[in-house]
Amino acid sequence: xxxxxxxxxxxxxxxxxxxxxxxxxxxxxxxxxxxxxxxxxxxxxxxxxxxxxxxxxxxxxxxxxxxxxxxxxxxxxxxxxxxxxxxxxxxxxxxxxxxxxxxxxxxxxxxxxxxxxxxxxxxxxxxxxxxxxxxxxxxxxxxxxxxxxxxxxxxxxxxxxxxxxxxxxxxxxxxxxxxxxxxxx
Numbered sequence: 001x002x003x004x005x006x007x008x009x010x011x012x013x014x015x016x017x018x019x020x021x022x023x024x025x026x027x028x029x030x031x032x033x034x035x036x037x038x039x040x041x042x043x044x045x046x047x048x049x050x051x052x053x054x055x056x057x058x059x060x061x062x063x064x065x066x067x068x069x070x071x072x073x074x075x076x077x078x079x080x081x082x083x084x085x086x087x088x089x090x091x092x093x094x095x096x097x098x099x100x101x102x103x104x105x106x107x108x109x110x111x112x113x114x115x116x117x118x119x120x121x122x123x124x125x126x127x128x129x130x131x132x133x134x135x136x137x138x139x140x141x142x143x144x145x146x147x148x149x150x151x152x153x154x155x156x157x158x159x160x161x162x163x164x165x166x167x168x169x170x171x172x173x174x175x176x177x178x179x180x181x182x183x184x185x
Contacts, residue, residue, distance in 0.1 A: 014138060019127035019145045024120050025156035028164045031112040031119045032091040037159070038110045038121075039094045041068045041083075047158035049151055050074050062088050068096075074147075083108075097128065105131050121159065123152050 027034060037043055039062035041054045053071040060066035066085045071078065084104070087095035093111045097104030111122040125148050127134070127141070135141045 014130060014141065016127040016130050019141050020125060021145060021149045021152070022122055022124040023149065023152045023156055024122045025160050026115060026118055026120050027160040028118045030091075031114050034112050034119045034121055034159075034163075035091050035094060035110075037163075039088060039090075041070075041096075044070070046162060047155045049154050052078075062094065064088050065101075067100075104128055105134065121156060123156060125149070125152060 029037075041056060041062075044051045044054045050072045051070055052073055054068060056062075056066060056068045060068065062085060064085055064087065066088075068083055068085075070081045070083060072081060073079075081098050082100065083096045083098045084100040085094070085096050086101050086107070087093050087109070091112060093109060095107060095109040098106045098108070105128055107124075107126045107128055109122075109124040109126075111124070113120040113122065125145070127145070130141075135144055
């Protein structure tokens with residue numbers, strides 16, 4: 001590895017698109033039902049290990065252009081964020097960008113695919129631009145991406161359990177990566 005691509009060099013020359021991932025889980029609900037859950041951003045705190053409170057702005061809802069605020073926590077730190085909905089296709093996909101569509105920092109996407117009697121829920125995270133707030137080296141950004149991937153797996157398992165436990169306690173949950181499957185649950 002050259003000095004210019006070291007894990008400890010500043011992030012200036014890195015391509016933000018290299019910091020992305022997707023995870024999937026099958027849930028026992030229709031795509032329309034799952035969409036209603038994930039597009040209701042106030043419910044995110046039910047499943048996410050990091051989100052503590054999320055609310056749409058007054059009068060806003062799950063439509064493109066809508067804004068919402070979130071409170072998050074990790075490693076004893078707390079912070080607030082502002083996000084804007086950039087895709088709202090009922091029963092199909094929901095996406096938002098932290099920081100807004102213009103100049104935002106991270107895109108979160110929920111894609112819903114019917115499968116059998118339920119839905120494969122795919123949650124994706126993509127760094128849109130580099131920002132020292134997220135880390136100042138490649139190693140920092142890789143650690144953030146890996147942490148967020150673990151967080152998404154927890155979120156998907158929690159969502160699937162939340163959906164199924166009232167109906168059928170102990171139902172299995174399948175979690176996988178886009179490139180090659182891994183199973184948990």
